[in-house]
Amino acid sequence: MGSTINVENVVASTKLADEFDLYKIEAELVGAEYKKEKFPGLVYRVKAPKAAFLIFTSGKIVCTGAKNIEDIRRVIIALAETLKSIGIENIYSEPEIIVQNIVATADFKVDLNLNAVVLGMGMENVEYEPEQFPGVVCRVKKPKV
Structure with missing residues (x-):
């Protein structure tokens, strides 16, 4: 009887632009939430694959909730395309994605x-x-x- 190991969450960061207007992104992006008085970043969630973004005025992004690194890459590239489609300019074409954390669980069955x-x-x-x-x-x- 071996153990079962599951990746539960991958957290990665990147920088997609030199700066973002979070008010504009919130106004254009359905489901985006920006409450500057509570948190300095905009929160945006996607469903397929499931992930959440924290987007900051500095152009930095934190992505969390994905189950693997490939999904992280896919959702970050998709976010970049979405931002371009709503008129956000100067999105980096080759952002460096840095995995910050991976959470995994294991059932040792004992x-x-x-x-x-x-x-x-x-x-x-x-x-x-x-x-x-x-x-x-x-x-x-x-x-x-």
Whole structure:
């Protein structure tokens, strides 16, 4: 019986332009939400593949919610085309996409004694505060995960 590993979320960032007028994007892009007093970025969600964007006036974009890196690339390129189609100019043609984080889950198909896991891995490599979060956060230096 092996474990099942699933990628739950990929977070990536890029820069699509030198700057954006978020009010214009909100006015033209159906479903876009920009509440400057609550958050400095515009939030925009897409359904296929499922992802969400945080778009900033600096031209920077954070994309989250995709299940793989290829979907990240697809939705960012699609967003660039959508922005062009609503009249946003000077969109970069070859944006560098940087994966910031990948969240994956695994089912080891056994019950784990988290206290023993913490002791076994060494306190300097783990975070375990069961009152705050019912899991152990393990940090590995090589590879950095």
